[in-house]
Amino acid sequence: MLDDLLVRHTEPQRFYHNLAHLNTLLELLPAKPHLEFAVWFHDAVYDPTRTDNEAQSAGLAQESLLRLGVEPSLIQKVTHIIRATQDHQSDDPDTALFLDADLSILGAEPKIYRAYARAIRQEYAWVPEALFLERRARLLQKFLSRERIYQTEAFAHLEQPARENLAKELETLAQHTSGTEQASASQ
Known part of the structure; x- marks a missing residue:
């Protein structure tokens, strides 16, 4: 199982959703x-051309986990967390903590965030x-429209940096959009 997960997380289409x-x-x-099982499995199936990766x-x-003989209640917790990565919101404290950790990159230092954004573009x-x-603009706007991006106190300190990173990327996307529109209008 571990070998399979390692192979999956080193697939060539993964520039961000990888072992790092x-x-x-x-x-x-x-x-x-x-939480540890959820980390290993939450992006185990990652095909950017599909919309059912979480499922x-x-x-x-x-x-x-069934093959390994893991308790059904533990499997249920793991699969619940993984499914919650579809919209990154949950009322369950452990799931919310996992989701905030998964989104922690949004509040990274600007240079690290820009590298993340480039990696996402490579995946797509x-x-x-x-x-x-x-x-991408629609997704970023969805996060910005939330009252809080981070649901837990453990990640609350990333709220403002995340909002700044998302707003800056939105600005960059808007500049690219207007540049793309101007280029196609001149053809």
Whole structure:
């Protein structure tokens, strides 16, 4: 199972959702079995061309953990956390903590955040530029429209830096969008 997860997290389409991302989460989260399993499985299925990665990852976790003889209640916690990564919101304290750790990159230092944003663009290189700009802007705006991006006190200190990073990226996307529109108008 571990070999399979290692192979999955080193697939060529992964520029951000890779072993370094897992390592960061393992460092940020307390050592609890359901959180550790969720770290390893939450992006185990990662195909940027699909919209069901979370459900597929939860299914893989369930199958793999059942084969290992893990308690059903623990498997249920793990799959719940993984499914919650679809919209990154939860009322469950451990799930909220996991989700905040997963989004911690949004509040990183600007240079690190920009590298993350470039890595995300590489993962979605197959998406035409104009469509990527539109969808990425929509996603960033969705986070900015939340009352709070981070649901737990453990990550509350990242709220303002995250908002600044997201606003700056939105500004950059808008500049690229207007540049793309001008280029296509002049053709």
